[in-house]
Amino acid sequence: MSEAEDPPWSVAWTGEQAFRVQPSADFPGKLELDQKQARGVGQPIFAAVHVTRQRRGMVDLLCHVCGEPTAPGDRYIFPTASGGLVTLHDGSQQYGCNVPPMHRACAERARAACPHLSRLAEKPLSCGDDEGRLIERTDVTPGLEAIAAQLPKDAPVVLSCYRLYGDALTRSVLEARAEWEAAARERRGMRP
Numbered sequence: 001m002s003e004a005e006d007p008p009w010s011v012a013w014t015g016e017q018a019f020r021v022q023p024s025a026d027f028p029g030k031l032e033l034d035q036k037q038a039r040g041v042g043q044p045i046f047a048a049v050h051v052t053r054q055r056r057g058m059v060d061l062l063c064h065v066c067g068e069p070t071a072p073g074d075r076y077i078f079p080t081a082s083g084g085l086v087t088l089h090d091g092s093q094q095y096g097c098n099v100p101p102m103h104r105a106c107a108e109r110a111r112a113a114c115p116h117l118s119r120l121a122e123k124p125l126s127c128g129d130d131e132g133r134l135i136e137r138t139d140v141t142p143g144l145e146a147i148a149a150q151l152p153k154d155a156p157v158v159l160s161c162y163r164l165y166g167d168a169l170t171r172s173v174l175e176a177r178a179e180w181e182a183a184a185r186e187r188r189g190m191r192p
């Protein structure tokens, strides 16, 4: 497999399709879903994130592409391709991201290699010094329906987590999205 086809660290493989429920070390007092780790066995499933690596990436701020730690000065996200606005109790909205951050070089490599990202023509955005607030999810997100149906019903199980970012980064994401939409309109105008 060439480097360009090397799937991101967070992506699940067909050889990893086994799950169990265990007490969570990251969210004490809660249960969490744990997925078998056998990266490289079978085929990568590009549309599926690995449950345990996604959680490790979000909790420890490990790079989505290479799995190594990211430092505050070298931590990036794709603002259009990942995450969305979360409405808080007071009605305000903040940007939430469920894809682990990336090193700048890894983001550029992913952009060149990933058909979805290169079609989006998206620039990576720096998280600056905003680490976001880690939030766990026990509701069923797309792709986890079949697994969730087999889980115990008497206690909530942490299935995934995301980071909720502050006002400044939320503004930067909204600006990047508006800029991207304007560029997309222009591209469409040039090629009707």
Ligand SMILES: [Zn+2]
Pocket (backbone or CB within 6 Å): 063, 064, 065, 066, 067, 068, 102, 103, 106
């Ligand atoms: Zn990386």
